[in-house]
Amino acid sequence: MTLGKEHHMMSAVTAADLAPTPYAWEIRATGLKVRVGRKRMAVDGLDLSLGTGVHGLLGPNGAGKTTLIRALATVLRPAEGTLELLGESVGGRGEHRALRRRIGYLPQEFGYYKRFTVREFVEYMAWLKEVPKADIPAAVQRAVERVGLADRADERMKALSGGMIRRVGIAQAIVNDPLILLLDEPTVGLDPAQRLRFRELLQELGTDTCVVVSTHLVEDVAAACTDVVLFAEGRLVFQGPPDELASVGGPEHEGDSPLERGYSAMLLNPRQGRGSW
């Protein structure tokens, strides 16, 4: 080998990786209520347990999906009930620094700095997420490659298309190798080919991460999610595998696919489905 400098590689497995997890569910909410503005409870008494896998968060507009994801990202504090992330209780005024290092978050309105290059922006986010300094360049390159932007990594963000910006958003979310990955409407602005690639990435991430994807596209859920969480008016309507949701719908319900018909059936009669999870 003709390496100029000897790199001390870390051994592949660390003690932290081998330690047993002290929690049963990555995300666990009981009676969770989250307030938006003064009065409205956007999440109103939610009981939810999510483990490793890809969870599609479905629901009509205004169902409280974004509020729930914000609460999971710890930027909104629960008004009532308990929320445990990775076994740590979220609430009160704590900063949750250690917990936030294990969370990746893509907000619905993904704001960025136009003058930054892709690499600079993801590096900046890695720094904000307290990725160890020595690991940042490699972590950034890995994240950028995973979203297929390696060839555009050194271009300014203002030169990128909407779909590419979205992929930068996904790259910054996964740059700290999170255990909980929260993606709010990640497929908006992606063209069909990119959506297919994105679903593959989701499935890949879902093998060892708890991924929560909020979407209103039922076909995204059918293709990439191991689990559907159907959410309406701040409450859980259904949780289970996509097939189970599809089986609820009959020919009399609206929709072009079995899953869409199941979705309409559940929303027509939310009370009926509540016990089924």
Next chain:
Amino acid sequence: MSVEHASRRIIEGYARGGADLAADEVWAVEAHLETCRGCRDRLSAAVDAGVPAVVSLVDTVWSGLEPQLAVTATMPRGRPWSARLSRWMTPAMVPWLAMVVGVTLLALLLDLVGTGTGEVSLVLLFAPVLPVLGVAASWSRELDPAYELTASVPRAGLHLVLRRTASVLAVVVPALLVGGWATGVMVAQWLLPCLAFTATTLALGGVVGVTRAAVGLATVWAAVVVVPTLATRRITFALQADGLPVWALILALGIGVVIARRGAYSVLGAHR
């Protein structure tokens, strides 16, 4: 630390596929090879000498990789100052800081030309509110496009707020220092109100949001001090040397509240 290197028998056994080594020897030699360049060189020599099957395999991999490696551009050198700067201020703050410095220079110019306000120094009059504008821009939903992302990261919170506030003061204070020196105003007379206003903005910001706090305080300052002073052309009580202990008290109170409520800066509310 003395390191024991792999023996020739183990290296050669490993090169032949490790079938005649015990499992723990294979495990140990692999772990050692990850960190020891010397033993990797010995392994590659052993492979070259005795195991043509592996040599041809490695060659195949190389010939497959080489065309890809040839077209992959090396990572260009980044702009290290840019990365370092972004840890102290966001790009959203730059125009605001430029404006603050511009206002200071303008006030200084008017003071020196001597038009308008008589014995009242404009630098002194604007000193307390100037940093507040910069602080508002550093933690604002409207001005900082990445506010929601920033609020969700582990570094968010008082630490980052103070970092950005410090960078605002690092720009504003030297500009005011020049202005104060040129107009002959005592340093404490503008520095204390300036710091007190900054601390109060942060303290109120933890409750109602930093931007709202900044706008509110700037309005109060304009109504209570700037307008009467410009109208009467006399220094108001707030800026006289007797007022300094009061400013010091406000500064101390502001800092106390900020420390007591330090958890409030890591949620979305602080960005309003």
